[in-house]
Amino acid sequence: MTEEYDRPPTEILLPALRNGQLERVEERAEAAPRTYYNVPTIKRPPWRWFIPAYLFLGGIASGVAFIGALAELFGGRRHRSTVRDARYLAVVLAAICPILLLLDLGRPRRFHHMLRVVKLSSPLNLGTWILTTFGVLSGAQAARQAAEDNFILKRRSWLGRVATLLPSGPITVLHGLFGMALGGYTGTLLAATVVPLWASAGVLLGPLFLAASATSGAAALVLVGVLSGRQRREARGEIQVVANVASAVQFGLAAAHEVFTPERVSRPLRRGLWGWLFRFGAVGSGLFVPGALRWVAWMSGPKTERRLSTLASVLTLLGTLAERIAIVEAGKRSADDPIAYQLMTRAQPGEARPTPAQQGARAPQRAGHAAGIAARDTVKIGGQSGSS
C-alpha cells in the first residue's frame, strides 16, 4: 500500500500546507506504528461506479434546479431559455439518479424499504426523501414546460391542463430548495462515516459537494444553451458568473480540506492516481482552466464566445466528475489504512480512558472475581419475556 503512495509526482509542484500539531501526532504514530498486522480497522466502502456517477449526475440536477428556479423567479425574460433547459434537464437527471442508486443496492427489489422510516440521523434516509421529492417536483416542472411548449404533452390534454394549473410559484421555490438539498446532502452522507478521508474535516464535504453541484449545474446550462442556440449571450454571461463564483467557493473548500486534514489521512487524495486526478483533473483543468476560458470568452466575439463557453463547460463537467471519482476512490484507500484511522480516533488530552493503574486502583480489591467468573453458567437469563 505504501509503495503506491510513495510516488509523489505532485508533491514537488504543490507542497501541501501543513498543520503543525497534527503533523506531530502523525510523526509519532508513524515512527512506531502499532497495528494488527496492518489489517484495516474499518471496512472499506464497496461502492461500485454507480455511486460516483450518481454523485456527478445528481450534482448537475441539483445545480440546474436551483439556478433554474432562481432564474425563473428573478431572472426575467432573458432567462426563459435557461428556465426551459433547467426544467427538462432536471427531470431527465432526476429519472436516471434513482436507477443508479438502486443498482448499487444488495437487494434492489427492496429499494422502497428506504421510505418506510423518516430518520434525520441517517443522511442516506434523508437523501432518499430529498431525491424522491425532487423527482416529483422535477416532474411537475417539466410537465408544465412540456404543456407550455406543446411538446410531448398536449396543452389541451387533461394532463397538460393539470400541469399548467398547478401553482407555479411554490413549486418553483420548492424545486430550487430541494435541488440545493440534493447537492449538499451527499457530502454530509460521506462525512457521517468512519472513513478517515471523509470524516476528518467532514464539515467541509457538504459545502464542497454543494459548490461542485452549482458549478456543474451552471456548466450544464451553458452547454445545453449553446447547443440549442436559443440562449442569449447576456443570459449565458450571467450563468458563467455563477459558475465562476461556485468554482471559487469550491477551490476554497478543497484547499481548506487539505489544510485541516492530516497528511496521512488525505494521502490518497494527495498522491498516486487519485491525487493526480484530484489536483490536475478536478482542480487544475476543472476549476482554473475553465475559469480562465470563461473570462476570455466574455471578452471575445460571438463565435469564439460560443466555442470557448462550450469548451469551458465540458472541462468543468469533466472536472466535477474527476472530483467525485477521486474523493470516493481516495476515501476507499484511506479506509484501508489503519494508521489513518488511528490518527482520527486518537484520544485528545483529557479524553483518554482511565489508565490501567487508575482502573486497578478503582477496582474493588476483594477476591470476589473468582466466584463471579465461576458463576457464568448459573447466570439467570431473562427468559421469554426478556428485560430491557
Added chain:
Amino acid sequence: MAKGFFTDTTLCIGCKACEVACKQWNQLPADSYRLSGMSYDNTVALGATTWRHVAFIEQFDGDGRYLGTDEMGDDWGEARGDVGAGAKAGASAIGERMARGPAGATDVVDDVTGGFLGANRWLMMSDVCKHCTNAGCLEACPTGAIIRNEFGDVYVQPDICNGCGYCVWACPFGVISINEDDGRAWKCTLCYDRQRDGLVPACAKACPTQSIQFGEVEELRQRAAERVGALHARGITSAYLYGADEHTSVGNLNAFFLLADEPQVYNLPEKPHVPQAQVIPAYVATVLTGIVLGVATLLSLGRGRERR
C-alpha cells in the same frame, strides 16, 4: 437491563471454539481455506459470515525481546511503567549478561519468561460486535432494519435490510459487512434466538476458559472491575477495561473487553467516535454555503430584471 459479553482476553487461549460455535449455531458458511501468512490468525477480521474472530498478537522476536509499548515512549507506556518497562529492563539486563559471556547467562530464562503476560507474550482476543450504546450502524441504517432489541442489543432484521451498505462504513469498529452472496448486511446478533429461549449465546457457552462471559452488562462490569483489581494485585498492571465506563460518543459497549495492551494492538480504535456526531454541524455548514451560493446566483441572475 441490557445483556452483553465481557471478554477477558487474559483468559483467552486462542482455541477458536467461539468462532466454531458461532458458525455452527448461526449456520454461517466457511470463509475460505486461505492462510493469512501473518500469524495463526487465518480468520483475519470480523465479517458478514464471521461474527467471532480470535486475534493472535505475537509479541516476540528471535532474541526473546519484548516488542512493546516501551519503545514508543508515549503516554501510555509511561503511565503504566509496568510489563513493557519491566521487560525492557529485563532485555537489557540479558544483553549485558550475554556480553559478559556464558557465565553471566545462567539466569537469563527467569528474566525472560516473567509469566504468561510477561516479557515474551502472546495476546489473544476473541473479537465480536460491541453492541454499542450509540451504535453507528443503527443510526446510519436508512431502512430501520437495524434495531435495538428487547435485550438491549443491536440486531439487523434480515427481512428489512436492502443491502445499501451504509452501515458498513458507519461502524467505528469495522464489524458489520455485506454478504456478497445474498446482498444483505450481517453481524453478531448476540444469539437473539438463543436469548429468546433463555440460553447463553453459543460462543460464551463454548468458551472453555470463561474468557467470554455473558450476562447483565451492569453485573458483568462489576465483575470485570474486580478482575482488573485482582490482575493488578497479581502484578499484571497493564490490564484494563475497554468499552466500560468511558466517555466516548459511542457510549458503553454491551460487549466490552479486558485488554493487556493498547487498543490499537488488538485493532481497536483508541477512542471510537459515532460518525453521526458530524451530521448536524455538516448540515449547518451546508445550509450556510447554500445561502452564500444562492445569494451569489441571485445577484448575478437578478441583474437581468433591472435592465429589462
